[in-house]
Amino acid sequence: MQFEPGDRRRVLPRHLRPTPAPEVFSYSIRPARASDLPHVREIYNHFVSNSVVTLDERRSSIPYWREKFAMLTRLGLPFLVAVSPSGVVLGYALAQPWAGKNAYRYTVEDSIYLGPGAGGKGLGGVLLQALIDACQQLGIREMVAVISDSKAEASIRLHAKLGFVEAGRMGRVGHKFGRDLGTVYMKKALTPTGRRRLFGR
Numbered sequence: 677m678q679f680e681p682g683d684r685r686r687v688l689p690r691h692l693r694p695t696p697a698p699e700v701f702s703y704s705i706r707p708a709r710a711s712d713l714p715h716v717r718e719i720y721n722h723f724v725s726n727s728v729v730t731l732d733e734r735r736s737s738i739p740y741w742r743e744k745f746a747m748l749t750r751l752g753l754p755f756l757v758a759v760s761p762s763g764v765v766l767g768y769a770l771a772q773p774w775a776g777k778n779a780y781r782y783t784v785e786d787s788i789y790l791g792p793g794a795g796g797k798g799l800g801g802v803l804l805q806a807l808i809d810a811c812q813q814l815g816i817r818e819m820v821a822v823i824s825d826s827k828a829e830a831s832i833r834l835h836a837k838l839g840f841v842e843a844g845r846m847g848r849v850g851h852k853f854g855r856d857l858g859t860v861y862m863k864k865a866l867t868p869t870g871r872r873r874l875f876g877r
């Protein structure tokens with residue numbers, strides 16, 4: 677059957693239409709820039725307002741992120757973002773000091789958050805591995821993850837896949853959205869390939 681211009685039925689029935697090529701999820705990973713901070717803030721605040729994966733209850737501000745960015749830059753610790761080919765920030769991962777006392781200087785705590793639509797596609801693993809690699813090059817020896825004990829199964833699974841082991845739990849240390857929450861501690865011994873510079877901490 678041929679269709680002439682002006683024929684009303686020019687669209688093929690659904691079952692005869694060619695299947696569209698699957699969308700490729702592509703991204704690159706690079707150090708965060710000051711201009712990324714509003715996007716990082718949006719990603720994090722989404723989880724502050726809508727989930728218990730973070731025990732933060734107050735939405736973070738731009739000055740908060742500027743201060744964190746400056747602190748990590750000063751300490752030489754990695755703050756990475758994954759960006760789409762068009763430059764959209766899809767997610768971030770950072771390593772911050774585990775504790776303030778100087779003798780903890782070889783240990784960091786990781787933080788990783790993906791934006792809407794970026795989860796479940798393997799990006800979390802790539803981003804966290806990039807963070808681990810960067811920390812190893814800096815001579816960091818241990819990475820700790822502090823994870824909510826509720827609704828954070830993807831994070832626990834992700835960390836376990838990358839070699840983190842559970843180091844303990846604390847129940848009922850938090851309270852958000854009217855319910856008690858605890859924390860799961862996971863830890864990974866890194867293989868430092870570089871020498872840790874001693875910062876002014």
Ligand SMILES: CC(C)(COP(=O)(O)OP(=O)(O)OC[C@H]1O[C@@H](n2cnc3c(N)ncnc32)[C@H](O)[C@@H]1OP(=O)(O)O)[C@@H](O)C(=O)NCCC(=O)NCCS
Nearest residue numbers: 729788789790795796797798799800823829830831833834
């Ligand atoms: C945690 C996070 C970074 C993981 O990144 P991701 O790219 O989405 O990771 P994946 O989708 O590959 O999931 C990782 C694993 O968790 C599993 N998983 C996902 N959701 C799960 C759920 N609800 N229950 C159990 N396992 C789950 C996946 O199956 C996958 O395991 P597999 O590879 O063995 O199949 C991402 O989901 C995220 O940003 N979550 C919200 C913020 C957050 O929780 N950050 C961590 C705070 S500590």
